[in-house]
Amino acid sequence: MNHASIPLALSYDDVLLVPRRSGLASRSDVDVASRLTRNLRLAAPIVSANMDTVTESEMAIAMARVGGLGIVHRFLTVEQQVAEVARVKRAEALVIPDPHTIAPDATLADAADASQRLGVTSLVVVGPGDRLEGLLTRRDVMLRTDRAQPVRELMTPRAELVVGGPDTSAEEAARLLRDGRVEKLPLVDDDDRLVGLITLRDLLQRAERPEATKDSRGRLAVGAAIGVRGDYVERAQALQDAGADVVVLDIAHGHAEHAVRAIATIRDALGGSTDIIAGNVATPEGARDLAEAGADGVKVGVGPGSVCTTRVVAGVGVPQLSAVMDCAEACAPFGVPVIADGGIRFGGDVAKAIAAGAETVMVGNLLAGTPESPGVVVSRNGGRVKVFRGMASSAAADARRALEAEDDTEFTPVVAEGVEAVVPLRDAVAVVLHGLVGGLRSGMSYSDARTITEFHRNARFVRITPGGLRESHPHDVSY
Numbered sequence: 001m002n003h004a005s006i007p008l009a010l011s012y013d014d015v016l017l018v019p020r021r022s023g024l025a026s027r028s029d030v031d032v033a034s035r036l037t038r039n040l041r042l043a044a045p046i047v048s049a050n051m052d053t054v055t056e057s058e059m060a061i062a063m064a065r066v067g068g069l070g071i072v073h074r075f076l077t078v079e080q081q082v083a084e085v086a087r088v089k090r091a092e093a094l095v096i097p098d099p100h101t102i103a104p105d106a107t108l109a110d111a112a113d114a115s116q117r118l119g120v121t122s123l124v125v126v127g128p129g130d131r132l133e134g135l136l137t138r139r140d141v142m143l144r145t146d147r148a149q150p151v152r153e154l155m156t157p158r159a160e161l162v163v164g165g166p167d168t169s170a171e172e173a174a175r176l177l178r179d180g181r182v183e184k185l186p187l188v189d190d191d192d193r194l195v196g197l198i199t200l201r202d203l204l205q206r207a208e209r210p211e212a213t214k215d216s217r218g219r220l221a222v223g224a225a226i227g228v229r230g231d232y233v234e235r236a237q238a239l240q241d242a243g244a245d246v247v248v249l250d251i252a253h254g255h256a257e258h259a260v261r262a263i264a265t266i267r268d269a270l271g272g273s274t275d276i277i278a279g280n281v282a283t284p285e286g287a288r289d290l291a292e293a294g295a296d297g298v299k300v301g302v303g304p305g306s307v308c309t310t311r312v313v314a315g316v317g318v319p320q321l322s323a324v325m326d327c328a329e330a331c332a333p334f335g336v337p338v339i340a341d342g343g344i345r346f347g348g349d350v351a352k353a354i355a356a357g358a359e360t361v362m363v364g365n366l367l368a369g370t371p372e373s374p375g376v377v378v379s380r381n382g383g384r385v386k387v388f389r390g391m392a393s394s395a396a397a398d399a400r401r402a403l404e405a406e407d408d409t410e411f412t413p414v415v416a417e418g419v420e421a422v423v424p425l426r427d428a429v430a431v432v433l434h435g436l437v438g439g440l441r442s443g444m445s446y447s448d449a450r451t452i453t454e455f456h457r458n459a460r461f462v463r464i465t466p467g468g469l470r471e472s473h474p475h476d477v478s479y
């Protein structure tokens with residue numbers, strides 16, 4: 001190897017987007033909708049990282065509601081990960097297919113217990129054979145003190161209920177709820193058997209957030225990560241059965257041959273009906289091999305993450321802007337989109353990553369401090385912060401061992417390649433995403449781009465020096 005043949009690679013801080021003549025009058029004329037995979041489109045091109053201090057159900061629900069997507073991490077038992085996916089699927093849907101029920105001869109005490117345990121305010125009352133007998137709402141039990149009183153005496157009886165048929169549309173449900181001045185619409189079949197429930201709350205959320213990422217049944221969309229060892233095939237199948245919309249085959253060195261082979265194995269096991277994202281890679285050869293093997297999305301990033309130490313510990317990685325550019329170019333002939341994973345610190349980084357050819361970005365750090373992340377809040381220096389750790393840190397490995405959720409040893413290297421840290425508490429996910437998407441919109445408008453496709457075509461970068469970087473950040477002021 002000759003030193004002159006070593007190529008230069010750049011990262012976000014090494015470049016800026018060059019402004020160009022733009023016909024865009026307003027940033028709201030910009031449409032940031034983009035592809036996460038060949039078949040899954042997001043209104044906001046941001047996904048939350050599959051890390052145990054970033055994405056479980058609460059994060060995934062918040063992300064999907066604002067048009068992004070959460071990828072539930074895999075350092076859980078299969079049952080736990082499936083339960084997280086199921087929670088997202090249940091959070092918001094036009095029809096709740098299996099509403100929580102109670103028997104008419106149960107008592108008020110039973111109903112109160114069930115409501116608390118299940119986190120719901122109303123229970124559908126069903127008799128033998130799932131026949132609808134009534135509805136028990138908060139209003140029915142308010143100020144009741146006889147805990148032994150049977151539900152039958154408290155519920156709104158069947159004769160007084162407004163109900164719909166099994167195929168009630170959103171419009172029809174809205175009309176029935178409005179005319180009946182009620183908040184819950186049980187759905188029954190011809191034999192008056194309960195087949196579902198539509199709630200006013202879900203209908204309102206649907207109307208308020210048309211950009212939310214939904215599946216074909218109106219449920220929030222969610223992704224879930226898997227590895228390439230141990231029970232990964234059964235895990236993938238269980239996640240698909242639970243309704244996961246995309247499976248993310250995620251290992252540190254996604255260009256390992258066993259990882260490339262695993263794509264076909266998973267594709268066969270899932271019958272081609274769930275999209276597969278594979279990663280992580282940082283070279284055009286890696287990206288091409290994953291796309292060729294059948295990945296529907298390729299995740300790019302080796303070492304750019306804020307809690308990664310791979311580049312320090314192993315000396316391995318490719319600065320992220322170049323990695324994204326090279327991988328996007330390699331994936332283009334396959335029609336496979338690239339996800340830029342790691343190293344996003346500002347809205348400007350999102351704009352640069354997408355201008356470089358990515359269609360979405362994956363974010364860990366910036367979401368780890370939100371109230372929706374599963375990280376633990378701790379005190380530091382008199383303030384409150386949240387724990388955030390690399391998945392290859394020794395702290396994460398210890399936690400996995402304690403949980404007995406270690407499905408492989410790939411993320412538990414001999415030496416840790418990540419650190420455990422803390423991040424400041426942040427605003428809600430919706431606010432953080434609004435800021436990042438706002439930055440992207442702005443970046444696009446400077447490039448005269450109305451769509452992500454136009455952005456890919458129009459964006460021009462300029463390389464900058466340390467002087468240029470200093471000039472870019474606020475300077476010569478004090479706070």
Ligand code: XMP
Binds near residue numbers: 049301304309363
């Ligand atoms: P940010 O910068 O958004 O990056 O916090 C999140 C991404 O970092 C990667 N990740 C790791 N990389 N060692 C690594 O080398 C680790 O321990 C580690 N944990 C997470 C991952 O790609 C994530 O999405």
